Amino acid sequence: MSDSTAAEPWIRRSANPKLDRIMVTPEGVSLNVTVAAAGARAGALALDIVIILGLIFLVTMAGLLLLWGFGLAIDGNLENASGPLQLLAVFWIISVFLFRNAYFLYFELGDRAATWGKRAVGIRVAARDGGRLTAEAVIARNIVRDVELFLPLVFLTSGEANGTMTDFTAWAGFLWVSMFLLFPLFNKDRLRGGDVIAGTWVIQNVKKNLGEIVAPSAAKISADGAVPITRYQFSDADLSVYGEYELQTLENVLRSDQNEALEKVAASICQKIGWEPGSGDERVFLEAYYTALRARLERSMKFGKRRKDKFSPHE
Structure with missing residues (x-):
């Protein structure tokens, strides 16, 4: 993980900087948003x-x-x-x-x-x-x-x-x-x-480009939806606890590249799925989890199944 002093947060800048805001999620994660003019x-x-x-x-x-x-x-x-x-x-x-x-x-x-x-x-x-x-x-x-x-x-x-x-x-x-x-x-x-x-x-809204912007060091999802091998592998039970809303929130956190937010979200996910959180490897862990969760949700959508958030019924 990069040094906190060198990290440059991703900030959504508008034509009028007075409309830029910081929105704090219920999980305590700060996200940059721009109020519509x-x-x-x-x-x-x-x-x-x-x-x-x-x-x-x-x-x-x-x-x-x-x-x-x-x-x-x-x-x-x-x-x-x-x-x-x-x-x-x-x-x-x-x-x-x-x-x-x-x-x-x-x-x-x-x-x-x-x-x-x-x-x-x-x-x-x-x-x-x-x-x-x-x-x-x-x-x-x-x-x-x-x-x-x-x-x-x-x-x-x-x-x-x-x-x-x-x-x-x-x-x-x-x-x-x-x-x-x-x-x-x-x-x-x-x-x-x-x-x-x-x-x-x-x-x-911000146009999403999920390629290099979201997870530049995470392995890409293959054309058939398979998750490539990374240092972190997640079971179906690990991935079934979240839905599309949490995936979008995780994407925003990865875009922000703020160390404090990465640490909070990584610890929250580890607690939710029963993992023991590590230290200093939060971004790689989150990129791997994002890639695996996205692949799982996309596979489910091919069969007409969608899970909007963690409160929706399990598939």
């Missing part, structure tokens, strides 16, 4: 809204085509077709609701924790405490989005369409939406109201 978040939201509107448009067109086809089937006589028409209207309302809410929930609860808009600008949702992003946190931050943005906009547009909106109502709605939209500009972590309540933040 307000412009990136606004761009992602705009893209997501365009996508949602596009999906709603497609559903609307499909409904109109069904209505047109139904009208032809009954020779245009829709007087006695109130039941099917109401059913179609209910289906449309449910579809719009799902696109507005389930869209964000589905993608942010996924492995990448990012909607299509966030992926396009290279950002994702993460837990501020460094732990795993929970379903409760994702649901909370998206429920608040309704209060922040969608419900006021629906109220304003419906009031304008019905001609019942006064100047005071219009200004009040405009100020309400503007207050929440500008809220990320007035806190250092660029949090919106939903992030404050849910304990989340939005951070920049």
Whole structure:
């Protein structure tokens, strides 16, 4: 292991250094992250809204085509077709609701924790405490989005369409939406109201290049998924205790190349798998474990089996 004074930590640097943060995981490991800029978040939201509107448009067109086809089937006589028409209207309302809410929930609860808009600008949702992003946190931050943005906009547009909106109502709605939209500009972590309540933040992604960057001295996994011979060999039981989330965390630790973090994680893994930790060889040990764990998870995925984290059931 290299001397601590010579080690240069891998640091994720953004265009604005004020957005660089250190996130401490529940295991006590410090990881460098960059908070997403307000412009990136606004761009992602705009893209997501365009996508949602596009999906709603497609559903609307499909409904109109069904209505047109139904009208032809009954020779245009829709007087006695109130039941099917109401059913179609209910289906449309449910579809719009799902696109507005389930869209964000589905993608942010996924492995990448990012909607299509966030992926396009290279950002994702993460837990501020460094732990795993929970379903409760994702649901909370998206429920608040309704209060922040969608419900006021629906109220304003419906009031304008019905001609019942006064100047005071219009200004009040405009100020309400503007207050929440500008809220990320007035806190250092660029949090919106939903992030404050849910304990989340939005951070920049880093493109992963798992070759020489992650484990330069570890032996590579062969094309057939076999783990090459190294000084450390792990049994299936040793590797079955962790999943994809822990693999990603280990990858970040190897990228950081911080001696203290390497020592903590190596000791934690040894305790978990029943090994006696050594000293001075932490990086080589972690590289070997990373290589073996990654190979095992990739083999399992070929058979349609995935283990997201250590809390998921064993295969």
